[in-house]
Amino acid sequence: MPERGCEFVIETDRLSKRFGRKLALRELTLRVPRGGIHALVGSNGAGKSTLFRVLLGLLPADGGTSRVLGVDSRRLDPATRGRVGLVHEEHTLPGWMSAGELRRMQRGLYPRWDETCFDEVIGHFQVDARQRVGQLSRGERAGLNLALALAQSPELLILDEPTLGLDVVARQAFLESLLFLGAQEGRTIVYCSHQMDEVERVADDLIVLERGELASLTSPEELCRRITCWVADALPPVLAPGEVPGLLQSRTIGGQQHLVVLDSDDALAARLTALGGRHVERLPLSFDRAINAYLTRDHAAPVAIADPVATTPSAGGAR
């Protein structure tokens, strides 16, 4: 039975999904609270899209459980599906229908259809109702898709890289629609994107997935606060593992070592000096760079194929 009053819109408990030898989701335990915009980020192959598919019952899990709006993902009933909107990256819609026909079809299906909302969102994209969906540009299709999803008045809206491949204008229109019309009282939006500027703009919470595991669940500001950049002269170009705790990234720029470090404090300045560094300085770091350093810390060197037994976190200090 659908549970309207549940505290978490998404709950997973030790959720696993395997494709052949690859573990796409590795005993993922996650709880997304009701309300707000939650950004889901992670590098390619982190398991974001797989998570959505398992949540919506489109893929069977190999282990663990998952619930959406309090309902087991394997038993999502039509009423619960009507409360969950989805916009995915391809914006695949029936190309043989006109935008108007598609709107009429969806309007007949969703009991809480909001005609005004649809008109307002679609107004940003100048989509002709008589035009066939197959003839729309990618941006227009994205707008139509978002308008259809928002007009359903979903309690939970899942956006899986919705701005991928959109130009600046279309992306701007998309985000404005989302911010002004999507984030209504009580609605929860899970926003998955590789565009960190968008994430910084819209997200209340940041969920970081790494190789199918939850790496971090915090606010963007908090994560940004924990990641700092240290600049020093005369440091050895290659630091031994463990010499700088929480090291995410190390680069040599103009003869200076730029170190991006997680959870560092002033004691690190003394440590860098002890390692031979001079003119040690702490610099502010943009969200974009901070999250990129966080996500790419294990990608500096080739990594063995994931294995639940053999693989150990290479940046354990970052957790």
Place this chain on the structure above:
Amino acid sequence: MRSLFVSELRRFRRGALVFAAAHLALLVAVSAFDLFTPSPAKLGLGAVLYAVAGLAFGLYQLGTQRRLNMWTFLVHRPLSPGRIFVALAGAGATLLAAVVGLPLLVLVLYTDLLTTAGLDGRQYWLVPFVLGHVLAFYLGGVLVALAPRRAFALVLVLPTLYLTRQAPGGWIFVPLALVVAWLAFLAYRAFKPSLEAPLAGGLTLAAAALPIQYALYFLLVAGSAIAWQTSVVVGEVGWRSYAVHAWNDHFPPGTTDHLDYLDARAALQHGLAAGTVPAAAAGAAHLRRQVELAEVAESVPRVRRWPRRDQPGFLDADLTLVDGEQGVLWTFRHDRMLFRGTDAASGRLVGWLGVAGPAVADPAEAAPLPSVPALFGGRWVVTGPRIWQLDGGLRRLVPRFAVAGDERLTTALDDHGPFLTVLSDRALYLVRARDLEASPVEVAPFARVALPVPMADLQRVQIAELLDGYLVSFVGGRRAERGLGDARQVVGELGADGRFRVVAERRLAPGWPPAYLQRGFILSPLIATLHDVAWAAIRGDGAAEMRAAEMRAALVRPLAPSVRWLALLVAVVSALLTARVLRRRGIDGRRRWGWVAMAAAGGVPALLSCLLLTPPAAPAPRSAWRVRLRGLAAGWRRRGSEGVA
């Protein structure tokens, strides 16, 4: 749901229009020849074309929908998967009715109402049959597109239930409806949000497993036959000998297969030589010398299944007598039970031909035939107990031969020069050619020989004219390969007094060993039994008693002890292997024991279907092996370095 249905119709509207127009054009072109009484080859070609069309449409419609993002848009909506399926499949079926059924119906109506040819009412059955056929393959395509495993393509074996056997009359629609319902149920169950997830429910699993096992059974039976025969060719016959003589020299005398490769004279000689009637032994040698010099004729039963009145037209053999001399085509019409004559050149109506008097213009004045006939040689018309001959010049049917009571003929008058023969289900009749020529009406036979082997087993009859009578050989054994019936050769002398005296008789055995002939039962006792029972029920051979006897025989089939033991061994091994496979795949409880029970009864096909239908165990992570190997290597290195130190 309605909007989804309409959307799907809209999706294919252009393609449907083009297909319908092309279909109608093709039908019009074919109808100029023999659309309504096609030859078996053309019927088969038509069935294949419609099957491909239905299958391709099903695969395309759902194959394009199952692409991940499209599938998400389709199923993630406030509609149950069942209703979405009904909307999509309903639209597909509606489109098929429009592009396949409608043009066919238009043509049937046109031919019946607006042309001089006209049609029987039964020809209208063609429309629902073709529609059902194309719908079956459409649903098969939908199922294959949605199924979690490719093995589901094997369920396309189901249409053989109505395609390879011809159920009598309108009964053909029973297996057709069953197949459509079966495939619709499986496609409905396969339509679920998670396409990767296995089909749920014991009934669904059984409904999928049974046809898959059935298909595997056929593949195994055919494959084992090829393997066995190849091994015999390689080990015994030799390729060179096989290329020249095929199996001619392989089977030992005294077997049904040996007789199959002999001509009429040799078959008769072998029957005389191997006969076991002591009293006739001396005379047999004399008879063999006469056979060497005599003409030996042969007759085989031709009609084992009589057509039924008003059966669907596509089940008929061609019921047209072609009178080349007069240029008239006489086509039998079920509606009136008369032949309708048309001028071959102009198509003009010539008249209606019944069994009394010449052809007449008004069909109401003609005497209808008592039953649907079988036609032979362009002039013989055979109903159950009677043979008529077409007299083209007088445009009438002349009665030429008849048997009494409920006896049924199985041939027309087979011409062997000085005499003719007629076979019925009880006797062989001999008629002198001069009597037939002299008499304008029915002729009486000069000899009647009761069949020494039942008609159900009779394969061939050889007749040699001797100096003072005839020598007749009856070869039975038609069902011997299935271990049923009477496999014997009986040779007898028909004297001038009309008495038949047996001079040689021998039992015949199948040429292939029991394990080869019963390989189907060894591989799968359950499927072999179901197969034989189903076919005995579906096909319309003979009377109801014979059908019941065949069904009983299929249930309690005679088996050699070696076959029983082999079947038991295969069943036990299949069950044990199934249990082992399922344990490795982590399937326990009732589901596991259900599969094991199925393998114990269903043998090898059940084991294979279990492998194909149950999800494989998750593969072991490759890197775990690497880690273990690395650990071992590191251990050896450490021990090596410690040893050096």
